[in-house]
Amino acid sequence: MSRHSLPEGFLWGVATSAFQIEGGAHEDGRGESIWDRFAATPGRIADGSNAVVACDHYHRWREDIELMRWLGVGAYRFSIAWPRILPRGRGRINPAGLDWYDALVDTLLEAGILPFVTLYHWDLPQELQDAGGWGVRETADAFVAYADAVSRRLGDRVRHWTTHNEPWCVAFQGHEVGAQAPGHRDPAESLRAAHHVLLSHGGAVEVLRRNSPGAEVGIVLILAPVSPATESAADRDAARQADGSLNRWYLDPLFRGRYPEDAIEDRVRLGHAQGPALPFVRDGDLRTIATPIDFLGVNYYSRNVVRAAPSGAPTVDPPAPERERTDMGWEVYPRGLYDTLVRVTRDYAPAKIYVTENGAAYTDAADAEGRIADQRRIDYLDAHIAQAGRAIADGVPLAGYFAWSLLDNFEWAHGYAKRFGLFEVDFETQRRRPRDSAHWYRQVVAPNSARDAEPQPLLRRMT
Numbered sequence: 001m002s003r004h005s006l007p008e009g010f011l012w013g014v015a016t017s018a019f020q021i022e023g024g025a026h027e028d029g030r031g032e033s034i035w036d037r038f039a040a041t042p043g044r045i046a047d048g049s050n051a052v053v054a055c056d057h058y059h060r061w062r063e064d065i066e067l068m069r070w071l072g073v074g075a076y077r078f079s080i081a082w083p084r085i086l087p088r089g090r091g092r093i094n095p096a097g098l099d100w101y102d103a104l105v106d107t108l109l110e111a112g113i114l115p116f117v118t119l120y121h122w123d124l125p126q127e128l129q130d131a132g133g134w135g136v137r138e139t140a141d142a143f144v145a146y147a148d149a150v151s152r153r154l155g156d157r158v159r160h161w162t163t164h165n166e167p168w169c170v171a172f173q174g175h176e177v178g179a180q181a182p183g184h185r186d187p188a189e190s191l192r193a194a195h196h197v198l199l200s201h202g203g204a205v206e207v208l209r210r211n212s213p214g215a216e217v218g219i220v221l222i223l224a225p226v227s228p229a230t231e232s233a234a235d236r237d238a239a240r241q242a243d244g245s246l247n248r249w250y251l252d253p254l255f256r257g258r259y260p261e262d263a264i265e266d267r268v269r270l271g272h273a274q275g276p277a278l279p280f281v282r283d284g285d286l287r288t289i290a291t292p293i294d295f296l297g298v299n300y301y302s303r304n305v306v307r308a309a310p311s312g313a314p315t316v317d318p319p320a321p322e323r324e325r326t327d328m329g330w331e332v333y334p335r336g337l338y339d340t341l342v343r344v345t346r347d348y349a350p351a352k353i354y355v356t357e358n359g360a361a362y363t364d365a366a367d368a369e370g371r372i373a374d375q376r377r378i379d380y381l382d383a384h385i386a387q388a389g390r391a392i393a394d395g396v397p398l399a400g401y402f403a404w405s406l407l408d409n410f411e412w413a414h415g416y417a418k419r420f421g422l423f424e425v426d427f428e429t430q431r432r433r434p435r436d437s438a439h440w441y442r443q444v445v446a447p448n449s450a451r452d453a454e455p456q457p458l459l460r461r462m463t
């Protein structure tokens with residue numbers, strides 16, 4: 001049994017994203033995305049895999065909703081694949097794409113599960129990339145038109161919208177270090193990409209409010225506390241810089257309508273921007289970006305400990321050897337979730353917060369009876385949920401928590417080797433099997449769950 005009791009009405013969910021689970025890459029008129037292209041490029045994905053089939057969720061979605069029903073979660077955070085809706089990124093809408101999500105949303109609602117929709121979880125239509133991608137302003141306009149197409153169709157039923165997932169990843173991983181699609185290594189382009197993503201967010205908020213009156217609209221950021229490796233002035237300054245580029249570069253424009261000055265100066269010093277004004281920022285942009293939102297989504301996995309490289313730029317230390325870490329190499333640091341939630345509340349006062357992702361990659365084999373005892377994942381989730389509860393007790397307006405992830409899936413450049421699922425997926429047979437953590441999470445959410453008294457036939461076999 002779980003020892004957690006969060007406030008009444010607290011929303012428990014699970015999260016996924018389109019590219020990581022859907023597969024069906026060539027079906028019903030879906031266009032190519034930058035992740036299809038990236039995964040097809042030799043050397044980009046650690047295990048040489050791609051997501052043409054992934055979890056085959058495109059065909060197995062009803063079964064996957066049954067898994068959520070069995071868990072008893074109140075919400076499902078998923079993303080929409082832009083290239084299913086607009087195969088070329090803009091222009092002609094593909095009705096089959098909208099139909100698929102329409103059925104998904106209706107079936108979720110029938111199951112008593114709130115659809116928590118993310119519009120952009122990194123799968124930009126390739127044709128938009130060919131025209132400059134997030135490096136050009138036109139992509140922001142295309143995103144707003146895409147948000148319009150989706151919300152015209154689903155806006156009457158979807159009550160929770162997030163525009164973007166982790167703009168930092170799009171900008172930094174995609175355009176600065178090139179570890180993710182489109183794989184560029186151009187810090188100046190990365191700053192433009194961050195700006196255009198944020199700008200497109202602001203534009204979309206207005207459209208979503210119009211097409212989905214009364215719905216909650218927000219954005220999801222990856223946030224992490226940054227601490228200096230030592231108390232030296234150089235390391236403390238490295239921590240300030242890292243916090244500036246990871247956290248404040250996004251929080252400040254969204255909540256204060258300006259980029260952080262010290263972080264701009266850092267970029268100018270590094271030669272990534274000319275300054276003092278960022279040339280790609282036009283009049284009115286920051287007002288658009290700071291359009292009030294109803295909630296902030298926080299993705300939290302770990303913290304960063306940084307030290308100053310000889311150049312003065314921050315470098316991230318690997319976790320100390322005695323610290324527990326997940327298969328991603330990320331330090332298990334539950335306290336960081338509390339610190340992050342408290343800091344965001346204190347410095348930015350969002351109206352509401354959801355933890356939109358939190359979870360751990362671990363591989364544990366099934367025993368002879370098929371039981372998968374993933375105690376480390378349970379411990380990870382348990383400790384983080386406890387910190388979320390503490391944050392609420394200390395005044396953080398936290399309204400929900402989504403475990404990452406429902407299923408093992410295509411973990412971006414890591415391919416299928418990193419397993420985050422409450423359910424194990426056998427990628428040969430597509431069989432889903434609940435890990436112990438799934439059984440455990442079911443107990444956690446139970447007090448707030450509207451789960452059916454009668455399990456469905458499929459699920460009766462699992463219990």
Ligand code: FCB
Pocket residue numbers: 017020165166169222299357404411412420
């Ligand atoms: C986050 C991503 C999500 C998943 C987790 C492990 O940064 O939003 O898609 O890959 O990390």
